[in-house]
Amino acid sequence: MPLPPLPADAIAIGVHVEDWRGAVAAAGDALELSGSTSPEYTKRMIGVIDEFGAYVVIAPGLALAHARPGPDVHTEGLSVVTLAEPVAFGHPHNDPVSVVLGLAVTSGDEHVLLVAELANVFNDPRIIPALAAATDVDSIRALLGVTAPPEEQ
Template sequence: MPLPELPDEAVEIGAVVADWRSAVRVSGRVLERSGAATPAYADEMVRMIEEHGPYVVIAPGLALAHARPGPAVLADGLAIVTLAEPVNFGHPHNDPVRVVLGLAIKSSDAHLAAVAELANVFNDSNAIQALADATTVAEVQAIMGGS
């Protein structure tokens, strides 16, 4: 399964946030803006991290915010948010985070496939730094494999 399309409205560069919760909420707003999720999805993503800890910080500097498929997911979607200043999620090895990916997927099977596909993108250890340093939506889209 290929990753969801990454339209211009699914990218936010240089977001200014106070903490990890606001970083995750920005990714939720970007998913909402791109038509993938309702406002409730951001709350679900925050709740998952509050309940399960900073498991979403999957690599140094990178968080993959997501929640289970449900009524708050309108369509498969991916959001890329780069942060003006890094924030800590409380992960022992991978903090601070400079890039937050928001993932909304309608079915559980597709959710696992999308996470695996994202892992492939980030096998390139330079990808996170490149995303964090990107200054245009086109740069972000190119790093993520275009769309």
């Protein structure tokens, strides 16, 4: 099962941020812009890292920002943000981070297929540096194996 179509609003390339909070906020902004979440969800994603630390940095250079389902999640969504300058999240092995994925789900179960497909894509170790180096939306989509939504085609 391929990943769902990724709207251009859910992708931000070469974003300038000061720190990890800015990086997670950028992933939240992209989820908001693409209609998946409300601003409250962005705050909750930052709150997860405040509470539990930088475990969301799950591979070298990659953070998977996320929080629990809630009323601030309108539809399941994924956002992709690449950073102009990598930032440290405080992870002992995987810093600095240059690519942030934002994940929003509406229930604890429905995300399993989405996440399994993310694992398929990212099991290729070349993907993270290639995403970080991508300069346009179509390259990001091609690397992830996703299409544009019908209204953008």
